[in-house]
Amino acid sequence: MSLDKTYKLVPGTTVFDAEQSAKGYHLNQFCMSLMKAGNRERYLADERAYMDEWPLREEQKQALLDRDLNAAMREGGNIYFLSKWGATLGLSFQQMAGSMTGMTEQEYRAMMINGGRSIAGNRIDHAVLEAAYDDPTPPTEHATITGAVFTSHVPAIGAAMDHHNTDEPYWRPVFEGYELSKQWEKENLPDVIFLVYNDHATAFDLSLIPSFVLGTGAAYPTADEGYGPRPVPGIEGDPDLAAHIAHSLIRDDFDLTLVNEMSVDHGLTVPLSLMFGDVETWPCKVIPFHVNVVQYPVPSGARCFKLGQSLRKAIESYGKPLKVQVWGTGGMSHQLQGPRAGLINREWDTAFLDKLIEDPVGLSQVPHLEYVEEAGSEGIELVMWLIARGAMSDIDGSGEVEVKHRFYHVPASNTAVGHLILENHPRAEAPAAKE
Numbered sequence: 380m381s382l383d384k385t386y387k388l389v390p391g392t393t394v395f396d397a398e399q400s401a402k403g404y405h406l407n408q409f410c411m412s413l414m415k416a417g418n419r420e421r422y423l424a425d426e427r428a429y430m431d432e433w434p435l436r437e438e439q440k441q442a443l444l445d446r447d448l449n450a451a452m453r454e455g456g457n458i459y460f461l462s463k464w465g466a467t468l469g470l471s472f473q474q475m476a477g478s479m480t481g482m483t484e485q486e487y488r489a490m491m492i493n494g495g496r497s498i499a500g501n502r503i504d505h506a507v508l509e510a511a512y513d514d515p516t517p518p519t520e521h522a523t524i525t526g527a528v529f530t531s532h533v534p535a536i537g538a539a540m541d542h543h544n545t546d547e548p549y550w551r552p553v554f555e556g557y558e559l560s561k562q563w564e565k566e567n568l569p570d571v572i573f574l575v576y577n578d579h580a581t582a583f584d585l586s587l588i589p590s591f592v593l594g595t596g597a598a599y600p601t602a603d604e605g606y607g608p609r610p611v612p613g614i615e616g617d618p619d620l621a622a623h624i625a626h627s628l629i630r631d632d633f634d635l636t637l638v639n640e641m642s643v644d645h646g647l648t649v650p651l652s653l654m655f656g657d658v659e660t661w662p663c664k665v666i667p668f669h670v671n672v673v674q675y676p677v678p679s680g681a682r683c684f685k686l687g688q689s690l691r692k693a694i695e696s697y698g699k700p701l702k703v704q705v706w707g708t709g710g711m712s713h714q715l716q717g718p719r720a721g722l723i724n725r726e727w728d729t730a731f732l733d734k735l736i737e738d739p740v741g742l743s744q745v746p747h748l749e750y751v752e753e754a755g756s757e758g759i760e761l762v763m764w765l766i767a768r769g770a771m772s773d774i775d776g777s778g779e780v781e782v783k784h785r786f787y788h789v790p791a792s793n794t795a796v797g798h799l800i801l802e803n804h805p806r807a808e809a810p811a812a813k814e
């Protein structure tokens with residue numbers, strides 16, 4: 380038993396966590412479809428035929444045909460989603476809850492009138508819980524963060540690649556700056572990239588403005604941002620690692636929005652193109668992590684840096700021997716709007732890169748106002764780099780960081796391009812004292 384999932388010991392109770400959510404994803408989405416009157420009618424006319432339109436497992440369909448909510452919950456159903464199904468059948472919450480207890484409807488109702496089920500006899504078996512605490516067998520293997528990549532994600536760079544313009548004199552210096560990076564990626568290919576980026580009014584419009592979004596889904600298509608989707612592959616996620624990260628970060632008080640379905644825009648695809656070139660499929664899994672830097676208030680650099688530290692704990696406690704890179708993208712200085720559009724502050728960008736390497740703690744204290752004033756309104760994207768920096772091994776003192784590559788160029792469309800690769804290494808042993 381994983382010690383942080385001891386809620387599984389509460390008797391007669393299924394806590395709906397990311398694991399259950401992944402198991403019941405289609406079942407719960409099917410239930411949601413019953414919020415539309417037309418779908419309810421079609422379901423009631425032929426339950427089996429309507430369910431067959433959904434990618435449900437037979438066990439899930441059978442649970443509903445049997446009106447067996449316990450089985451539906453075992454199959455990943457959540458009571459609030461299942462209640463849409465119950466409502467379709469005309470069941471009240473009391474009828475649904477009671478149906479899971481082995482009592483008749485009348486017995487259950489009478490129990491509730493008499494004060495409800497007693498807590499006596501319904502607590503955790505504390506002997507089992509204590510045994511779990513006495514033997515917190517740590518995983519014998521775990522994931523490792525091998526390095527961090529920092530890069531701008533200018534859409535025009537993607538367009539230059541997609542239209543085969545990379546050899547033009549305007550673009551050549553930009554792509555030359557990533558030649559070493561592509562080689563480095565070939566030699567240091569991770570199993571998973573945790574890719575921090577911002578969505579640019581693509582997957583999230585103003586109906587929903589989440590500060591932090593963790594992609595817990597299995598796959599994400601390339602977005603159409605108005606020019607048609609880029610001719611690059613969609614990405615494969617890692618739902619299991621993402622669920623573990625969600626669990627760990629939320630327990631560390633980072634209130635994430637978890638997203639199973641979304642398209643990914645240039646903020647995510649351009650860095651992949653820069654680091655892997657033109658490929659049929661991306662060579663590893665990618666967990667997308669979106670940060671709102673579009674509408675204020677946006678997270679501070681300090682918050683992002685702390686999130687990176689927490690992310691390190693999360694990834695390195697995952698019980699599979701995966702190699703993981705954390706990428707921070709966006710920036711550098713740029714302003715896409717108003718009479719100040721085109722702002723480039725080479726001096727500030729250079730100092731940002733220096734501090735990111737040498738003084739990340741100090742850099743994390745820089746307030747929003749300085750980003751906007753010095754790096755332009757869209758330069759605020761740089762706070763995302765602090766997530767990747769916070770996840771490096773020198774921050775918690777477990778290792779050391781080596782700069783493998785640094786690059787800076789102006790311009791790419793309206794921006795300066797900045798790029799850095801840091802590698803994590805075990806801390807060098809202090810030399811033995813001489814006799």
Ligand SMILES: O=C(O)c1ccc(O)c(O)c1
Pocket residue numbers: 532533534535579710713715757791792793794
């Ligand atoms: O310079 C540009 O063209 C440009 C456009 C959109 C972006 O999101 C961006 O970072 C840069």
